Amino acid sequence: NYYDALYLIALALAKQHQATPGVFGGAALRDAVFDISRPAGTTFRASAWQDAVAALAAGTDIDYDGAGSPCDFEDNGEALGPYEVWEIQGGAFVRVDYIDAADLTP
Numbered sequence: 001n002y003y004d005a006l007y008l009i010a011l012a013l014a015k016q017h018q019a020t021p022g023v024f025g026g027a028a029l030r031d032a033v034f035d036i037s038r039p040a041g042t043t044f045r046a047s048a049w050q051d052a053v054a055a056l057a058a059g060t061d062i063d064y065d066g067a068g069s070p071c072d073f074e075d076n077g078e079a080l081g082p083y084e085v086w087e088i089q090g091g092a093f094v095r096v097d098y099i100d101a102a103d104l105t106p
Contacts, residue, residue, distance in 0.1 A: 004066030037073040
């Protein structure tokens with residue numbers, strides 16, 4: 001989650017810089033985080049950092065999908081994604097449950 005949060009904020013700063021050069025933070029950054037996190041744009045994963053920044057520079061709307069899961073924020077700022085529950089069984093990690101994001105309600 002921290003990895004994805006860092007990328008999300010960095011991409012939001014890049015988007016904010018395109019809209020308001022030299023201004024960082026505040027309401028504009030908040031809005032940019034929401035814009036970057038919504039599925040309306042071209043989807044980019046963490047491995048495509050340079051492509052995502054280039055797309056922002058070209059004025060393309062992007063949707064950052066994190067390394068762990070999509071980072072799609074709801075209107076109230078919640079990012080719902082799937083949950084996996086793992087256990088160690090016999091010295092190995094075993095997935096014992098999967099909860100789809102669609103089954104979660106904020």
